[in-house]
Amino acid sequence: MAEAPEKSFRVLPRVTAANEHFWRGGAEGVLRFLRCGDCGTWVHPPSPICPSCHGKGLTPEAVSGLGTVATWTLNHQPWVPASDHPYAIAIVELDEQSGLRLMTNVVGCAAEAVHIGMRVRVVFEEHDDVWIPLFEPVEA
């Protein structure tokens, strides 16, 4: 059996009832955000009310996991020792809603290949009790 690729060190999030859907959706292979049951608005980061209609009927819902790189940077600075500098940090906008975006890493390709407009799909990296949502290029 092939060994799993070495995972980079990550500061992990503190999981709470409010954010569990986001950080643990990867256990089932899906990326979840809160969505308003009244008006359909997707909300990130999690909030107890909908910013559009102020409704409280927000529930976690899976997105397609498809999105587009809105911007990116290649981090060269060794903030912590790692063997994979430079690595790509990006802001990805999900297909579901204009402005529904998250900071993430683009993996599964050369860091130098990352660009604005790149189509990407979510993948998850498991660390302890959380699944970090990362993105890899969608094969053409």
Added chain:
Amino acid sequence: MEALERRAALTGIGQSEVGRRLGRDPLELTLDACLAAIRDAGLTTRDIDGLATYPGAFGGNPGFTGAGVTDVHDALRLELDWYSGGIERPGQLGAVIDACAAVACGFATHVLCFRSVWEGTAQGKGGRKGIGLDGGGSGGGGRGFRASGAPMEYTLPFRAYSAANWIAMVAQRHFHEFGTTREQLAWIALNARRHAAGNPKAIYREPMTLDDYLGARLISTPFCLYDCDVPCDGATAMIVSRAEVARDLRRPPLRVEAVGSALRGRPSWDQFDDLTTMALRDAAAMLWERTDLQPADVDVAELYDGFSFIALAWLEALGFCGRGEGGPFIEGGARIDLDGEIPLNTNGGQLSGGRLHGYGFLHEACLQLWGEGGDRQVPGDPRVAVAAAGGGPLGGCLLLTRD
């Protein structure tokens, strides 16, 4: 609408020794700056009835704050009618904007404002730490540390440990939409360095060339080492006085013509509506909504350069050039030189002068309006200056005039 900030004036400035790593008591540095500002205004500690600072005594990476309101209040045995210290405000200069409001409302007559850092000494030889790593960040660091709440929770797990990463992505989007280049952005750093030569307190004063810049190691693309400001030790202070009493003081008062404190987009490093700019867009817009003066009236601009791109974004937001035109505007550096269209960061900014975290810009704006810039003085008797601080979700600015 009457812009009530015009009831406020800057009447004195002070600054401590500034250095890369001074190893001095940060409260002592703070008090050096405060007493210098009080003396500069021709006042005594008995005249000071207001006190304001950013970020207060708590928070941030090691060395991020050298003193809070309580420290200075007690050390100088001030008798205060109004005081305010804290980090949730429109950028670093938000404390000064609050002071303007306080004197305009009559809560105080002379407000001592200060900002104190000792990041150089705190970081030691190890260099700048990432947020949340090894003691960095508020309450962060160490084994088992877990990031909680925005922005930490939604940045650190993605190995984005620094505002260098966060702001780099805004710069990258600007590069993409408008064709901005590293060769253009370089001029924020090169301009700062040439002006630092005229500032005896600046950290880096030796000449720097475009080749030096392009050859420097990368931090987070498009930023190289010279796009990042230099941590230092030092404190800066200024006095905000009620305008009607300011006339009787030692110096010609610098009236606060307008302030900008707005944040109309989302208060976030990564969720702002326009990824080519930041909160400073809104602060700058508000400033011009409150005055009949126009960008062409400004004689000198002291604009935050915690990362080079932030100064470029301020130039655009304040209307010194059009949106997206910052790159060509600064290219070659002539327009932002001391005798240029809009002299920029005349003391070397934070890139070469040292990361005094916003207050160095306001100090320098006052110095220029009083004609005391020495080797770096803007020619032609400047009468209108803008000082601005903050990047990401932080942004605040003041427009000053000398009658």
